[in-house]
Amino acid sequence: MERHDTLGTEWETHRPAVFGVAYRLLGSVADAEDVAQDVWLRAAQANLHEVDDLRAWLVTVAARRSYDILKSARVRREAYIGPWLPEPLLTGPDASEPVLVDESVSTAMLLIMEELSPPERVAFVLHDVFGIDFGRIAEVLDASVPGARQLASRARRRVAKAKQYTSPPPKAERERLLTIFRAAYISGDLAGLVRLLHPDAVYVTDGGGRAAAARKIIRGGERVAEVMVRVGRQWLADRIEFAEVGGELALVFHRQGVFSIDTVQITDGLIIAYRRVINPDKHPPAITMLARNESKEL
Structure with a gap:
């Protein structure tokens, strides 16, 4: 890839994906913004000369940081007063946070994914939504490649079963x-x-x-x-x-x-x-x- 001084331009291209993976994993706009800022600082300090796929690298870093937050978030949710819902994300033409929009950012889907374990959620979002290979996913989860593949498969089955009742209308x-x-x-x-x-x-x-x-x-x-x-x-x-x-x-x-x-x-x-x-x-x-x-x- 090009030298470090092009990172700013590259970042604007890939930031929606960085924010998008964090939001899907955390269900919080504020936390996703914090993750995006952390990833930017990490990228600005890293030696990216040998990175051949910057988007995959950035998304993976965002997922790793989100995974850490997701594990601790489960503890915070237990103390939450009343039902917990994902933080609304504006996705219309005036949205301040551009995100790769598909059904995985809908409230219904985020609540389905909330029922997955943190490793399942990470494996599913990274592979099925962002197309990240299982080698990178295994590194994020500190798991084997077959283990990461199994986590994604298990999550996919659970999501598919729940989606029978969430298919959006026209x-x-x-x-x-x-x-x-x-x-x-x-x-x-x-x-x-x-x-x-x-x-x-x-x-x-x-x-x-x-x-x-x-x-x-x-x-x-x-x-x-x-x-x-x-x-x-x-x-x-x-x-x-x-x-x-x-x-x-x-x-x-x-x-x-x-x-x-x-x-x-x-x-x-x-x-x-x-x-x-x-x-x-x-x-x-x-x-x-x-x-x-x-x-x-x-």
Whole structure:
């Protein structure tokens, strides 16, 4: 590769992949940004003259750092107040953090990967999402190549099994459903919300102890609709806007600023999971600024 003085240009090309692997592994924009900064500093100090694939090298370094954080994050999650949800990632045209967008950054997929062990998650993301060879993956995990291959295979089977229930609908269908949902929510239309919710729907709120939120998952379409109507009356929204989060259309609720960022999972044309991030620490500045300055109508 070229000399060190070209690293800046190369970095701008590969930074989305560095950030992308860290976000998929950690589910946190803030942590992914920290990892990207660490990787940049490591690259600036390293002798890269003999590196023949800079992208693979950078992604591998990011994965190794993320793996260390991921192992300790499991301990922190146990002390987290209430349900934990991934930090919303703005992926629309105004996103401040460009990322390689595919279904692996959706809330549903990140939660599936959350159920994997840290080694399985690393092996799956590196190989199946970023195409990193198992030799490099084995180095990250301090495992043998066959061991790394087995971890990825096991993770792939678990992900495939879970994805049977998470296949996203066409974009137009999501827009239609969320438009109707927003109208029903604003009007407090209980029957309308029940019609939009799957009988087995779940309602998950992440307040993290920083904002009022249900400490347990609420289950059942009618029960979820009742709670939504009650919450809608109690916490009157100034406005509800649309934004692209994790590659999918989502809702941003305003109440004297951003109140929540909500993603939905749709099955058979109905909302089977409604996930609401109320914790202000998980409201990225990019989303907050976008929601503050724009009113995006479908």
